Amino acid sequence: xxxxxLIKESSAPLPLDRELLVRIHDLMVKTRVLEERLIQxxxxxxxxxWIGGPGEEAFNVPLGLLMKKGQGPEYxxxxxxxxxxxxxxxxxxxxxxxxxxxxxTASDPYSGGRNFAGHxxxxxxxxxxxxxxxxxxxxxxxxxxxxxxxVGGDGIxxxxxxxxxxxxxxFATCLIWSSRPANPLPVLIIVTNNKWGISTSAEGQHGExxxxxxxxxxxxxxxxxxxxxxxxxxxxxxxxxxxxxxERKPFLLEANVSRLYGHSSASGANYVSEELDCLKQxxxxxxxxxxxxxxxxxxxxxxxTEDMAAAARIARDEPLPAPETIWKHIFAEDK
Amino acid sequence: MxxxxxxxxxxxxxxxxxxxxxxxxxxxxxxxxxxxxxxxQGLKTAWNSPxxxxxxIGAAMGIALGGGRPVAEIQFCDYVYNTIDLLxxxxxxxxxxxxxxxxxxxxxxxVGSGIRGSIYHSHSFDATMTHIPGWKVVMPSTPLDxxxxxxxxxxxxxxxxxxxxxxxxxVKGDERIPGEPDDDRAxxxxxxxxxxxxxxxxxxxxxxxEAFAIPIGKGKLLREGTQxxxxxxxxxxxxxxxxxQTLADEGISVEVIDLRSLWPYDWEMIKxxxxxxxxxxxxxxxxxxxxxxxxxxxxxxxELFYSLLAPPRLVAxxxxxxxxxxxxxxxxxxxxxxxxxxxxxxLAGEQP
Numbered sequence: 153x154x155x156x157x158l159i160k161e162s163s164a165p166l167p168l169d170r171e172l173l174v175r176i177h178d179l180m181v182k183t184r185v186l187e188e189r190l191i192q193x194x195x196x197x198x199x200x201x202w203i204g205g206p207g208e209e210a211f212n213v214p215l216g217l218l219m220k221k222g223q224g225p226e227y228x229x230x231x232x233x234x235x236x237x238x239x240x241x242x243x244x245x246x247x248x249x250x251x252x253x254x255x256x257t258a259s260d261p262y263s264g265g266r267n268f269a270g271h272x273x274x275x276x277x278x279x280x281x282x283x284x285x286x287x288x289x290x291x292x293x294x295x296x297x298x299x300x301x302x303v304g305g306d307g308i309x310x311x312x313x314x315x316x317x318x319x320x321x322x323f324a325t326c327l328i329w330s331s332r333p334a335n336p337l338p339v340l341i342i343v344t345n346n347k348w349g350i351s352t353s354a355e356g357q358h359g360e361x362x363x364x365x366x367x368x369x370x371x372x373x374x375x376x377x378x379x380x381x382x383x384x385x386x387x388x389x390x391x392x393x394x395x396x397x398x399e400r401k402p403f404l405l406e407a408n409v410s411r412l413y414g415h416s417s418a419s420g421a422n423y424v425s426e427e428l429d430c431l432k433q434x435x436x437x438x439x440x441x442x443x444x445x446x447x448x449x450x451x452x453x454x455x456x457t458e459d460m461a462a463a464a465r466i467a468r469d470e471p472l473p474a475p476e477t478i479w480k481h482i483f484a485e486d487k
Numbered sequence: 488m489x490x491x492x493x494x495x496x497x498x499x500x501x502x503x504x505x506x507x508x509x510x511x512x513x514x515x516x517x518x519x520x521x522x523x524x525x526x527x528q529g530l531k532t533a534w535n536s537p538x539x540x541x542x543x544i545g546a547a548m549g550i551a552l553g554g555g556r557p558v559a560e561i562q563f564c565d566y567v568y569n570t571i572d573l574l575x576x577x578x579x580x581x582x583x584x585x586x587x588x589x590x591x592x593x594x595x596x597x598v599g600s601g602i603r604g605s606i607y608h609s610h611s612f613d614a615t616m617t618h619i620p621g622w623k624v625v626m627p628s629t630p631l632d633x634x635x636x637x638x639x640x641x642x643x644x645x646x647x648x649x650x651x652x653x654x655x656x657x658v659k660g661d662e663r664i665p666g667e668p669d670d671d672r673a674x675x676x677x678x679x680x681x682x683x684x685x686x687x688x689x690x691x692x693x694x695x696x697e698a699f700a701i702p703i704g705k706g707k708l709l710r711e712g713t714q715x716x717x718x719x720x721x722x723x724x725x726x727x728x729x730x731x732q733t734l735a736d737e738g739i740s741v742e743v744i745d746l747r748s749l750w751p752y753d754w755e756m757i758k759x760x761x762x763x764x765x766x767x768x769x770x771x772x773x774x775x776x777x778x779x780x781x782x783x784x785x786x787x788x789x790e791l792f793y794s795l796l797a798p799p800r801l802v803a804x805x806x807x808x809x810x811x812x813x814x815x816x817x818x819x820x821x822x823x824x825x826x827x828x829x830x831x832x833x834l835a836g837e838q839p
Contacts, residue, residue: 225553264585273584280552281584285572291541292573295549295557298510302555309549325542332537481582482621484589484644 166441168383173443176217176382178452180209180431183238185456186247189464190254190269191413191421198468199254202421204270205235207412208344210430211379214386215342216242218393219310221277225303229278229296231289231311234270235344236282243277248463257470258477265473286317290326290341297330297337306397312342315406316349318363330402331370339402340392341372344379346411350419367404379407380430488660489667489674494630495526495595495637495651496678497664499558501696502641503532510550512536513543513560519685523562524597524656528680529690540566544573544594548580551590551646558641561596563604564612564650571615577646578621593640593647598626599722599772600821601654606809608653609817611773613721616648617749617782623703624749626650628724630660632747635701642700650749652721666695706753708760712742715766715835718757718783720746723770723802723822730828739835749779754786761787765796766834772821775803797837802830 166173187206194202205212216239220228232239237250249261250272256265262273263281273281280292293311300307311326323343330339343363347354360366367374373395377388385407392403410427414420438444489497502508511527517535521528536543540561547559561567567574574594581589600609616624623645627633633651640647659671668674677691709724710731719727724745731741742760746752761767767787769780780801787799804810804821811817 229553231549260585262585262587263583266585267583271583273587275584275587281580281588283576283579283583285576288545288573288576291545292549292552293545294542295546295551295555296553297549298546299550299553299555302509321541322545325539325545328537328539329542329546334534481584481586483623484581484586 166383166437166443168386170443173438176213176386177434177438177444177449179213179238179242180382180434181449181453182247182456183209183213183241184431185453185460186237186241186250187413189460190250191417193251193254193464194417194421198464199256199269201268201417202254203234203268203416205237207346207410207427207430208235208379209238210382210434211344211385211407211409212236212238213242214382214389215239215310218386218389219243220307223276223278225296225300226305226307227278228307229280229300229309231280231293231296231309232272232282233286233289233313234268234282234284235314236272236312237270240272240274240279245274247460248467251464251467252470255467255470256472257467258473259470264477287313287320287322289313290322293326293339294329294337297339298335301335301338301400308338308340308393308396310340310342312344314349315343315345315347315354315358315363316352318343319357327366327370327372327404331372336401338396338400340396341402341404343406344409345406346409348411348415350415362406364404364406372402372404374404374406376406376408379409380428380433382430382434488662488671489630489664490657490659491627491630491633491651492524492526492656493674493678494634494660494664496528496530497667497693497696498634498637498641499527499530500692501698502558502638503530505698506638506641507556508532508558508641509555510534510557512546512557514538514562516560521680522560524653525679526595526651526656527560529678529688540570541573544570544577547592547594548573548577548590551592552588556591556641558593558595561594563608564596564598565607565610567596567612574619574622578619580621581645582621589644590646591644593643593649595649595651597651597653597656599652599654600810600817601722603812603814603817604810605812609810611771611804612650613749613771614773614778616650617779621646622750623647624650625703625747626652626721626749627747628652628655628721628745629662631662631664632701632707632745634664635699636703636747638698638700639703643703647703650721654722655725665697665699666693668693701747704748704751704753706747706756707745708742708756709745710741710743712740712764714740714764715768715831716742716744716757716760716764717768717770717831718744718746719770720749721771723772723827726822726824726827727770729824730831733828734831734835739832741831757783757787758791761791762794765794766837767799768802768830768834769799770802770822770827772804774806775801776806778803797834800830800834802826
């Protein structure tokens, strides 16, 4: 287990180059502002339900930046859960798509107004459809990895989920199927651990000391990291991904993260001040290290806030899907 | 003629050689066993999975997402129930992603009674499966149909549930599968794995097999008749045919429809027949409450009411928690020959 690197203690210079730090920060701010706008839309009645990932930006943004982006088994697959907007923005998605999904407009690029916010689907970048049932993605992930291993190349499968969902059998399925001696698979198995399942604390439900230790029983290389530190997240993700890419074997990565606005709108979607805010912490460090000034960061945030408000106004006025479209896409047409 | 298990095996062989099938897998599907019903013996892409049905369905979905074409097996449909939410997810993947993704995958599973399989090897699955939109659902009753429907399933862009009536898997067909050799024993020597050590065995596949496809959604008019219609599929279909023959000897003319595809299904064929005969019996062996036959019955009442000469009826399995092992229990739980013949006779004689 790596020792969490506490930012206040860090006197050493940041190990990533300035350009990358600025890019990570930019995407983290963009993601946070997007999530806050989504919450606002929900609260103003421009959507029925909000769920997302404020508090996971420090982990999700580096994940998206490090993915081998493209379509087909030569590229990385992402079987995500519903807190992954930072990853999608890091892949290059425009935030208006998420706003459209919140407003369930016909123009929603991920589900055409059919699914909740945060339920992305993006075939052009191998992002499998996000679905509401917790953890089904863990059962599906080995399949794409099998194809990737067969095809050759260095594409890997990435699957993410939360700590509460690891109680489901699908998580064990993923560990077992990824580490079959007959065919070990290139899967990066990620658990973002926020210590909660809606209102239920992990303390009362999970006896394991760390989720990552479950990998040991299957001889899966495993690690727990501080997912609130984007520098550590980037560095550890890079190392884990390189291992999976080259060894064609699974890796279990547990990232401790925060849940800044609760589970979803079902729990109020209000800021939880007791949770560590990865963005605030990163900005303190960037300022201390002279990477960005407070003014630059404030300006960036203001600009994104304005952009997002403008995009939300566009989404708000767009039409809902026509009723007769319920019959579309039940089946794919023969190609 | 080939039996249904051999027909399935030959179709899978054809599909892995010619239709892009990449993975045929499940519990005991690969060597040495080749499936508990021998359906996957000798196939080059067959492999054994962990004993994990959710893993099997999940892997099939992943393989399909990853550009492959899987044919997964659940050893008995009785064990498919812990995968229901994955089946639902497979069924909504295209719809929920607004057409972004689709899943070309086939799941095969043996269904129904007839082998004295007791509580966990006798279930049917057609009633439950037809409650899950986004899937195509087929259930052959002959080896030729099994071959042709499986070829179609392996060409599909969508998930297909292929239900195998286990009581019919060892029954030889009356119709030749294009490319199968004339002599049954020759066929067996070529493609049935030997008893004992199989480590050196390789099948010798008939060279002339072809992409003989039966379109999904088309029923088969097995027997023409004028006075009543019976619609069935799977194990109960041959029982309906025999009942029709018995009634023919009594001077009653029964039209027999093998539905073959449950979703989509051949409503036109049912409608044309019922409009002609005015009397219809639906037969299957799944439990009778919220049974697929009830759907057909409801549609018949709503759309064909004024063509009817008698109430449409359903003969199905009893709504009880299981099928008991004892001969007497199984026979009392699911439709048998007499139940069907009697129901048809009674329907033929019913007067307002």
